[in-house]
Every structure is written in C-alpha cells, then in structure tokens.
Amino acid sequence: MSKIVELINVFALLSLLAVGGGTAVLPEMEHVTVERRHWVTDTQFTEIYSLGQLAPGPNMTCVALIGYEVSGLAGLLAVLVAFFFPACLLCYFVSKVWDAAEGSPWRDAVQRGMAPIVIGLMLAGCYALGKTASYNPAKDWDFNLLTLGIGAAVAIILTLTRINPALTILAGGAAGFFFLG
Amino acid sequence: MSEAAPRVSLGKLFSVFALIGVTSFGGGIVAYLRRALVDKEKWLDEDGFMAALEISQTLPGLNSTNMSVIVGRRLRGAAGALAATLGMILPGAVIVTGLGFAYVALRHDPKVAVVLTGVAAAAVGLLLQVTLKIGWKQLIRPQDLIFVVVVFVLVGIFHVSLLVTLVVVAPLAIWMHRPRTEKEPA
Structure with a gap:
C-alpha cells in the first residue's frame, strides 16, 4: 500500500511539472525512479519509454509500466491516474480563465521564455535515455557504435523524410535483432 | 470561443x-x-x-x-x-x-533483449530529432541558448530537482521576454 502512495506522490508531482509536454519530465523521472527509488533499472526505464513509442496515443502512457513493475496492476492504474489527472484538472480550470488574459503581452512572454527551458529539458531527456540506450560503458565499442549508429540513422531519416516515426523504431528493433544478437 | x-x-x-x-x-x-x-x-x-x-x-x-x-x-x-x-x-x-x-x-530472452536494445537506440534518435526540430530557433539565438544550456546542465548533469530549476529559471527566462513596447500607465 505504501508503495502505491509513493508512486502517486512521485507521478502526481511529475504531472504538474510536465511543462511543454511529457518528454520534458523524462530526465527528472529517470533520476527519481531509477537512481533515487530504484523502482526500475536504467535499462528497464529506457526500454519502457521505447515501448511507448510503439503504442498509439500519447506516448507517455508507457510510464504506467513503471507502476506495473513496482506493484502490479494496482501500481499501473495508480501511475496512470496520478500522471494524467493533476495536469488535466489544472488545464480544466486554467483554460476557463485563460481567455480572460487574451491579448496580454505577458502571455507571449511566458511562451517565449519557457521555450528554451523546454528544449533544455528535452535535451536532458535525450541524455538520460542515451546514457544507457546509445552508449553503454559495460558493452564493447562495436556494440556501442551500432547503438549510436541506429540513433543517428533514425534522426537523419526523420529529418530528411516524412516517414512515420513508429516505423523507424520498429526498424531499430530489427537492426538490433540482426546485428546485436 | x-x-x-x-x-x-x-x-x-x-x-x-x-x-x-x-x-x-x-x-x-x-x-x-x-x-x-x-x-x-x-x-x-x-x-x-x-x-x-x-x-x-x-x-x-x-x-x-x-x-x-x-x-x-x-x-x-x-x-x-x-x-x-x-x-x-x-x-x-x-x-x-x-x-x-x-x-x-x-525481456530476459536474449533475442528479445537485443530487439529492445535496438528499439531503445532508435527511440533516442527520434527524441533527439523532435527536440532539434522544435528547438532549432532556441539553439541558434544566444540569449535562448544560455537557458537551454543552464537547464540541461542543472537537470541533466547535476540532477537539481525540476521543481527547483523551474522556480529559479522560469521567472528569469520570462522576465527576459517581458513586454517592453507598451508603456505602463503612471
């Protein structure tokens, strides 16, 4: 039971800190769930995030699997509610009063001021995932060259084409199967 | 509306x-x-x-x-x-x-583990590409780049709590973009 309460506390706070979308809380989520609470290993965290890229809908629903690792289905439901409900409730009430601020120059200031913060957080998220997924010091250099190469190839392909990103994730899995095995 | x-x-x-x-x-x-x-x-x-x-x-x-x-x-x-x-x-x-x-x-099946490794490696590439695509404007503007770097280092490297980072950095960043053209009525 106390585990459920801990899960709710952690994910409800993350919900309200998710400025600029769910990926902005990735570095904090990784730090809290892996390094501080030891709920999942860094490899598990990265794999759970990656599974989220293969499911439709908001890709952060995968965080529910951290709850599943900690306390089964009850943990899964607890995380799902804790991660989505607080931000939705906030949005419900703030969006009611937001229209009243229409035309305020401060609205623009908030948006332009927050933009670089969100980018900094997203880069920190890349780093939090990449330090296990792209470069794993426990593995050989040729293994790491391949994982770095897969990530670089995905980034380049997505920049140059309009292919569905989920397909590049599947291709990454196929590359892992054939070349990393 | x-x-x-x-x-x-x-x-x-x-x-x-x-x-x-x-x-x-x-x-x-x-x-x-x-x-x-x-x-x-x-x-x-x-x-x-x-x-x-x-x-x-x-x-x-x-x-x-x-x-x-x-x-x-x-x-x-x-x-x-x-x-x-x-x-x-x-x-x-x-x-x-x-x-x-x-x-x-x-996940402990070695064949599944290497597929997951490939999937995770690809997911990092996807996240990086999305970040660069929506953030290139912030990355080439020096006054924004400072905030990108500060936030990255605080949260990503030193693991300063996100709450603390936002409370300290966000007001500064918003202040930098404060409305300047309009004169406040006296």
Whole structure:
C-alpha cells in the first residue's frame, strides 16, 4: 500500500511539472525512479519509454509500466491516474480563465521564455535515455557504435523524410535483432 | 470561443478522441487532432484550434490530453472534458499494458533483449530529432541558448530537482521576454 502512495506522490508531482509536454519530465523521472527509488533499472526505464513509442496515443502512457513493475496492476492504474489527472484538472480550470488574459503581452512572454527551458529539458531527456540506450560503458565499442549508429540513422531519416516515426523504431528493433544478437 | 458550439453527445466525444488515440502512431498527435476536430467534425475553426493548442502547450501536461480537456469542456463542460480525455488515453493505455505484459514475460530472452536494445537506440534518435526540430530557433539565438544550456546542465548533469530549476529559471527566462513596447500607465 505504501508503495502505491509513493508512486502517486512521485507521478502526481511529475504531472504538474510536465511543462511543454511529457518528454520534458523524462530526465527528472529517470533520476527519481531509477537512481533515487530504484523502482526500475536504467535499462528497464529506457526500454519502457521505447515501448511507448510503439503504442498509439500519447506516448507517455508507457510510464504506467513503471507502476506495473513496482506493484502490479494496482501500481499501473495508480501511475496512470496520478500522471494524467493533476495536469488535466489544472488545464480544466486554467483554460476557463485563460481567455480572460487574451491579448496580454505577458502571455507571449511566458511562451517565449519557457521555450528554451523546454528544449533544455528535452535535451536532458535525450541524455538520460542515451546514457544507457546509445552508449553503454559495460558493452564493447562495436556494440556501442551500432547503438549510436541506429540513433543517428533514425534522426537523419526523420529529418530528411516524412516517414512515420513508429516505423523507424520498429526498424531499430530489427537492426538490433540482426546485428546485436 | 464565441462561436456557437454544436451539441455533441458524450459518446460521440469519447469515440472521436478514442479514434485519434488509437490511430496516432509515432507521435505527431497534433496533426491527427487538427484533422479530426477542424476538418472532419468542424467542432473548432482554425483560430479556435490554434488558441486551444497555445494553452495546451503552455500549461503542464501532455499537449494531447490538455487539448482533450479544453475541447471536451467547450463542447460539453466537465463531463465532456472527462469523456474526451478518457477517449484519448484509454486505447493507448490498454495497448501499452499489453506490450508491458509481453515485456515483463519476455525481456530476459536474449533475442528479445537485443530487439529492445535496438528499439531503445532508435527511440533516442527520434527524441533527439523532435527536440532539434522544435528547438532549432532556441539553439541558434544566444540569449535562448544560455537557458537551454543552464537547464540541461542543472537537470541533466547535476540532477537539481525540476521543481527547483523551474522556480529559479522560469521567472528569469520570462522576465527576459517581458513586454517592453507598451508603456505602463503612471
């Protein structure tokens, strides 16, 4: 039971800190769930995030699997509610009063001021995932060259084409199967 | 929004958002939302959609669920917000739960482990590409780049709590962009 309460506390706070979308809380989520609470290993965290890229809908629903690792289905439901409900409730009430601020120059200031913060957080998220997924010091250099190469190839392909990103994730899995095995 | 909102049933709201939730593979959910809400159902016009998106992006939480809350509320109040948001989340949550069961059962299989390694390596590339695509303007402007670097170092390297980082850095960043053209009345 106390585990459920801990899960709710952690994910409800993350919900309200998710400025600029769910990926902005990735570095904090990784730090809290892996390094501080030891709920999942860094490899598990990265794999759970990656599974989220293969499911439709908001890709952060995968965080529910951290709850599943900690306390089964009850943990899964607890995380799902804790991660989505607080931000939705906030949005419900703030969006009611937001229209009243229409035309305020401060609205623009908030948006332009927050933009670089969100980018900094997203880069920190890349780093939090990449330090296990792209470069794993426990593995050989040729293994790491391949994982770095897969990530670089995905980034380049997505920049140059309009292919569905989920397909590049599947291709990454196929590359892992054939070349990393 | 002042335009007369059409009367939409809660079931319809749920099903439209559930359809978006189940068909939007690979991120980019905003494009799916626009197609369904503006082009197909005509629940919002282009300006209404952009206004809702602007709120969704500024407030904490996922853009997709915030959009569901806003659109659901405008059409049917609190019940509408709940129906739309559940529609958005549930299909993906069910599928990700299924993937999760398979993951827990199979992850120690060495063949599955290398597939997951490849998937994770690709996911980093995807996240990096998305970050660069939406952030290139901030990365080439020195006064923004400073904030990008400071936040990256504080949160990513030194693991300063996100709450503390936001409380300290966000007011500074917003102050940098404070409105300057208008004169305050004396």
